[in-house]
Amino acid sequence: MDGMNWTPAPANDTEPSPGRAAPARWPEASELVYDDAVKARVDHLYERVKDVITPMEWPAYAPLIDAINRLKKERGATILAHNYMTPEIFNCVGDITGDSLRLAQVAAEAEEDVIVQAGVHFMAETAKILSPHKTVLIPDLRAGCSLASSITGEDVRRIKAAYPDYPIVTYVNTSAEVKAYSDICCTSSNAVQVVEAIAREWDVDTVIMIPDEYLAKNVAAQTDVRILTWKGACEVHEQFTAEDIKQLREAHPDAVILTHPECPPDVMAEADFAGSTGAMAAYVKEKHPAKAILITECSMSDNVSVENPQTAFVKPCNLCPHMKRITLQGIYEALRDMKHEVDVDPEIAEKARASLQAMLDLPKPDKPAHFDTHRDIIDVPYVAV
Numbered sequence: 413m414d415g416m417n418w419t420p421a422p423a424n425d426t427e428p429s430p431g432r433a434a435p436a437r438w439p440e441a442s443e444l445v446y447d448d449a450v451k452a453r454v455d456h457l458y459e460r461v462k463d464v465i466t467p468m469e470w471p472a473y474a475p476l477i478d479a480i481n482r483l484k485k486e487r488g489a490t491i492l493a494h495n496y497m498t499p500e501i502f503n504c505v506g507d508i509t510g511d512s513l514r515l516a517q518v519a520a521e522a523e524e525d526v527i528v529q530a531g532v533h534f535m536a537e538t539a540k541i542l543s544p545h546k547t548v549l550i551p552d553l554r555a556g557c558s559l560a561s562s563i564t565g566e567d568v569r570r571i572k573a574a575y576p577d578y579p580i581v582t583y584v585n586t587s588a589e590v591k592a593y594s595d596i597c598c599t600s601s602n603a604v605q606v607v608e609a610i611a612r613e614w615d616v617d618t619v620i621m622i623p624d625e626y627l628a629k630n631v632a633a634q635t636d637v638r639i640l641t642w643k644g645a646c647e648v649h650e651q652f653t654a655e656d657i658k659q660l661r662e663a664h665p666d667a668v669i670l671t672h673p674e675c676p677p678d679v680m681a682e683a684d685f686a687g688s689t690g691a692m693a694a695y696v697k698e699k700h701p702a703k704a705i706l707i708t709e710c711s712m713s714d715n716v717s718v719e720n721p722q723t724a725f726v727k728p729c730n731l732c733p734h735m736k737r738i739t740l741q742g743i744y745e746a747l748r749d750m751k752h753e754v755d756v757d758p759e760i761a762e763k764a765r766a767s768l769q770a771m772l773d774l775p776k777p778d779k780p781a782h783f784d785t786h787r788d789i790i791d792v793p794y795v796a797v
């Protein structure tokens with residue numbers, strides 16, 4: 413173990429996944445030290461995150477970053493890091509970064525056989541659905557999502573029985589089972605396009621869009637298709653209020669305000685721009701605003717600011733408690749012990765893949781679509797089941 417100051421670790425109490433070789437012995441996270449060898453291997457990465465990680469914090473992160481990057485090679489693993497990961501994960505150990513669907517799509521093409529999902533459980537399931545022969549690990553099995561847990565496969569079956577004539581469009585922030593019983597998936601980048609395409613294909617004027625009621629309402633404002641929805645919400649984005657945005661605008665009149673379509677419609681109406689995480693990042697990269705405020709999860713601003721040092725970010729912060737369960741230590745231990753494997757029942761996976769594929773088969777826009785924030789707010793009823 414060149415450069416690592418450690419003594420043999422006690423046997424890890426987690427069994428390796430069946431059929432896999434027992435992992436080599438790596439130390440406990442607390443035994444990793446920031447010595448000269450670690451400095452030589454990873455200190456160049458600090459340059460990238462120096463504006464969002466203090467010099468005091470770096471010695472705590474560097475040994476884990478070093479160990480993870482070396483373990484990745486040993487295990488033949490690739491790490492998918494969602495935009496809401498903390499900057500030391502996103503910038504220093506993530507191999508593929510972006511929104512959940514991009515992560516799963518790119519991972520399917522990667523040559524590595526092991527995927528570590530630095531994100532929440534539904535994302536790991538999506539990675540498994542698109543890469544059924546790979547081993548998918550999640551550093552913390554408790555990393556859930558308020559949207560994904562708002563609806564079950566059984567709920568979707570009941571909706572289908574009650575509304576057999578209307579297609580069900582399901583946001584990717586859902587479990588594999590929910591995707592499996594749906595007709596097509598969507599992301600916050602392509603939701604309007606998917607709703608309009610499936611309405612045309614089914615020759616109907618109404619589409620059921622689940623489970624995010626705010627995304628559904630925001631989509632309804634952009635299209636003539638009638639939408640019915642489900643009472644689910646992202647616990648991070650639903651906390652923002654129109655009053656918050658007005659106060660931010662008053663305090664920072666020179667800032668451009670960008671919001672995510674999981675926010676309530678009256679929040680969207682106060683913003684200058686609305687779009688998915690990908691659309692927000694693309695806006696900042698393209699327009700180089702002097703000052704920006706991203707109305708979304710806390711870490712997004714940190715990660716976008718690393719790529720865009722010309723823009724000053726005001727950070728009104730709402731943390732996702734599920735995303736924040738993923739830590740460097742958790743990633744290290746998942747890789748070290750090959751633990752917390754995520755599996756999806758093959759029959760469910762096949763059906764869920766069909767819903768994802770129906771979306772992927774639609775023509776791809778050149779860049780993520782954004783929402784017009786000046787549209788009237790539309791009242792969208794819930795499905796009656």
Ligand code: SF4
Nearest residue numbers: 557558646647648732
């Ligand atoms: S930010 Fe919202 S949608 Fe994303 S994982 Fe957290 S709760 Fe779910």
